[in-house]
Amino acid sequence: MRLPIYQVDAFTDRVFAGNPAAVVPLERWLPDEQLQAIAAENNLAETAYFLRSDDVFELRWFTPAVEVDLCGHATLATAFVISTLLEPGRDRLDFVTRQAGTLTVTRSGDLFTLDFPSRPAEPVAAPDPGLAAALGGPAPVSVLAARDYLVVYEDEAAVRALAPDMAALAKLDRYAVCVTAPGADGVDFVSRFFAPAQGIPEDPVTGSAHCTLIPYWAARLGKTALSARQVSARGGELACALAGDRVRIGGKAVLYLEGAITV
Template sequence: MTVEMHVVDAFTEHLFGGNPAAVVITEEWLDESLMQSIATENNLSETAFLKPVENNHYQIRWFSPLTEIDFCGHATMASAFVVFLKNPSLLEVKFSAPAVGDLVVTQQEDGVIDMSFPNRKPEPVADVPQAIWDGLSKKPQQVLRSEQAYFAIYDDEQTVRELAYDSEQLKQLAPYDVVASAPGNDYDFVSRYFWPANGGDEDPVTGSIHAGLAPYWAEKMGRQELVAFQASQRGGVVYCRLDGKRVHVAGRAVLYLKGEIAI
């Protein structure tokens, strides 16, 4: 049996930038253990699996090399990119997942892919786990938490860029990951995302976490539209916009690979 697979670099205009994700579309779900094996073999941050529901509507599941996860932004962007690639006249697609409901994704005239996410603004943490203090080389000014991750907030971009981390310590925070963020120099804010408990040491660009970062920094800066940069080795630009209870997370993507996997 062969199954078509695409690999897309998300949140970038150039190959080998942003965050790569694999996308597999099947009429019915593959066996769960097989989906996990494919994701592990791909060894990318995520592999997204899509199952058609009706016209322009798909169920979506995301797998890291270690486990299935509830929500992934860059693999959603990659999935939309593939659907739009297969249907050039299509301008909107909807994905559904239990943890986040319906995600509507549109393709703008300039090629930017815009994803509508639920607002996941983090809340301050009263008792900060010791693993935060031991797992990050610099003590954050504030620690918050969302459904997805602990937010370590710093005063300046350079601290975030130079931050070192201890994966073994951060693993103790499972099921939560850790995002470090600060106001940016050339962008409104910057971030780095560490997730040793769920996928890997550092994620190149994490679309889902901007559903929490954007409302946090929007409140701080008094603006509804922000441009962010995830300062990983690959890096990626993320356009954010608040719209009521939704957060729009947008960017560009490029195709790296189209092929077949034999299973």
Template structure:
């Protein structure tokens, strides 16, 4: 089976968020896909199968299948555009869990078009914030994640959460964010529940971040930085009930895996 490893949301290898991409002629079992993702031990492994004019796509962390993954979708599109002889500038993906997703190519820039998240305010109780070790100013719950808002970029950069405590929260992951010094906003993403203590760059988290910051900053276009050790850079736009998340990618590895 062919495998690619792509660094997403970066213009150089060894930064951004690495994702494995496995093109398939037909679907293999979920159990085998999960084993491959565990063996890869990356934040996400994407699998896709061509179905007429669409590409069905699924994403796996080392421990679970997830509903939506931005950086691995960007990586899958990068593979199709650059290595799998896809000649159009628009790819139509379909996720059984998240519906229609598109990726467009303009030069080297790839743009994801994803559904917007919905946010509900959360009361800042000690039970909610325990594990972050720094108190946020606001809290919200999206479809799958908690969002915590802080006053300053330095708080995001210096945050040292208790992952054991966070792993017990009933969500996919935890987004923390603040206004940026050199970008409109910054963020980090913690997901010990999904087998990843900290995700380097999280496209899907920006379906939550973009509508929040659109309301806060009263505009629709943003620059964003995810402040993991590897860092990631994203251009973002709110499009009514959809979001556009754009970035670059680099290929690190092309190879073959043997599963029998």
């Protein structure tokens, strides 16, 4: 069986930056074991699979190790592939997912905006005692949690300087760890994201983490429109907004690779 495959760099306007995702269109769902094997072979943070169902698209995401409940950059990459290559000019896409409900992506020029659920974090009275040490930096200002730990630092320099112990992070009692701090030079906040237990030591740009980052920074800064930067080695830019119990996450994307896989 030959399947088309696209590799897209998301949350960036140039190749070799942002977060790479594989996008694989399907005509029917393959066995989960095969979907996971393809994702492991791709060895990217996410491989997205989609198939058309009437006028919407069913969408699933896999890391090299597990299927995930929500993924931003691979959703953006999928929307880019459909509206740029497969159905040029399409400016709205509705993705039906298994755990995150229906996710809408709209396109305006080269900007794609994801409509995702807001996932506010709450303070953690007793975070995992190994958390701060595992992150390999100074003591954080505060620790909150939603799906992931949200660890807040004093400034961007502290976030950039973190040298996490990935083996220790993989043993923590949450899905992943997002670290954040106020930004500078017109950026409201910065972040990094670590999910070694899910097969992703450091994710370059994490859309789903902004479901938690946006409500936190909107409340802290007293505004609903925010600019964000993920300060991984590849880096990425996100235009963010809080809209009630939803968040808007905007970004660009660029095609890196187009081909076929044989399974």
